[in-house]
Amino acid sequence: MTAAISLAVACFANAALTLGRNARLATHLLVAMVAGFVVLQVDMRTGMAWAFIVPPLILFMHPPRRGFAYVVGVAGVLLIACFSLHDARDLQRADNIDFICSFAVVTTVSTLFSRDLLATTAAVTAIAFRDPLTGLLQRDIFESLAKAQMKRAAFGEAALCVAIIDIDNMKRINDEWGHAAGDFAIQHVTRALTAALREADLCSRIGGDEFMVLFNGADADQASQIVERVLHCVSIPDARAPWHSEHRLTVSAGVAQLRGDEKFSDLYLLADRALIRAKRKGRNLVAGSN
Numbered sequence: 287m288t289a290a291i292s293l294a295v296a297c298f299a300n301a302a303l304t305l306g307r308n309a310r311l312a313t314h315l316l317v318a319m320v321a322g323f324v325v326l327q328v329d330m331r332t333g334m335a336w337a338f339i340v341p342p343l344i345l346f347m348h349p350p351r352r353g354f355a356y357v358v359g360v361a362g363v364l365l366i367a368c369f370s371l372h373d374a375r376d377l378q379r380a381d382n383i384d385f386i387c388s389f390a391v392v393t394t395v396s397t398l399f400s401r402d403l404l405a406t407t408a409a410v411t412a413i414a415f416r417d418p419l420t421g422l423l424q425r426d427i428f429e430s431l432a433k434a435q436m437k438r439a440a441f442g443e444a445a446l447c448v449a450i451i452d453i454d455n456m457k458r459i460n461d462e463w464g465h466a467a468g469d470f471a472i473q474h475v476t477r478a479l480t481a482a483l484r485e486a487d488l489c490s491r492i493g494g495d496e497f498m499v500l501f502n503g504a505d506a507d508q509a510s511q512i513v514e515r516v517l518h519c520v521s522i523p524d525a526r527a528p529w530h531s532e533h534r535l536t537v538s539a540g541v542a543q544l545r546g547d548e549k550f551s552d553l554y555l556l557a558d559r560a561l562i563r564a565k566r567k568g569r570n571l572v573a574g575s576n
């Protein structure tokens with residue numbers, strides 16, 4: 287009865303902590319309570335029977351990568367505690383040996399299952415969050431990450447900028463060398479972005495031939511310099527390009543810096559207007575928003 291009440295209290299505390307977004311502490315608490323419940327059972331047999339829920343519980347609540355080591359650790363401690371606290375004669379009983387073997391099997395199967403789950407989760411995340419042609423972030427994921435970073439930047443000292451980068455004369459590439467050539471151009475620009483951007487910069491293909499970058503900790507001048515590097519990388523000819531030497535691939539860009547409490551849509555508009563100015567000035571240029 288006491289054990290059942292403590293388990294109920296543990297579940298309640300866990301739910302409260304999880305709702306309060308302290309999920310890690312909630313997990314540790316629940317695992318500790320269940321492990322305590324298992325160890326303090328009146329006899330080893332009942333304790334071991336309850337122990338069966340520990341590995342699946344940990345793997346359900348913990349991210350699988352950490353759950354892998356955590357489950358083995360908790361299961362080991364649990365077994366040692368059961369052995370030390372209960373009557374040693376219990377060990378002689380064949381059915382308890384059966385319990386221990388079954389527990390080991392449940393632990394192993396749960397752990398293997400967690401590895402599968404990890405691989406599946408990674409694959410699904412890659413499909414859901416990434417643009418299939420470029421591997422860059424999907425627009426809506428980029429937008430929500432950018433909004434979160436903008437909120438943080440509004441409270442802090444660090445500057446924040448966004449840039450919109452658009453391939454020049456993409457329609458001509460598609461019309462003259464086909465859509466596969468257009469796709470090649472998009473991938474070429476993606477490679478240039480990956481080479482020129484810093485690790486902290488967020489990048490997305492927000493539309494057909496249009497990319498957006500968020501520079502955290504860079505003002506308009508610094509962001510423009512990085513975008514200039516992108517322009518330089520794009521201009522390096524690729525021998526595999528379907529247009530050979532008949533075309534020179536270039537991009538234009540508009541940069542806007544967060545000055546006050548602008549929303550994401552305001553910054554987008556400023557960067558987009560700057561991009562239009564860069565196109566009007568003759569393309570292959572970076573323009574600022576002022």
Ligand SMILES: Nc1nc2c(ncn2[C@@H]2O[C@H](COP(=O)(O)OP(=O)(O)OP(=O)(O)O)[C@@H](O)[C@H]2O)c(=O)[nH]1
Nearest residue numbers: 452453454455456457458460465468469494495565
């Ligand atoms: N190959 C390919 N083409 C695309 C894709 N998405 C959009 N496009 C094409 O990209 C072109 C975009 O053209 P615009 O940006 O409007 O114009 P542009 O020819 O690039 O001219 P400027 O932007 O003014 O330099 C259109 O022809 C679209 O059909 C894609 O995923 N693959």
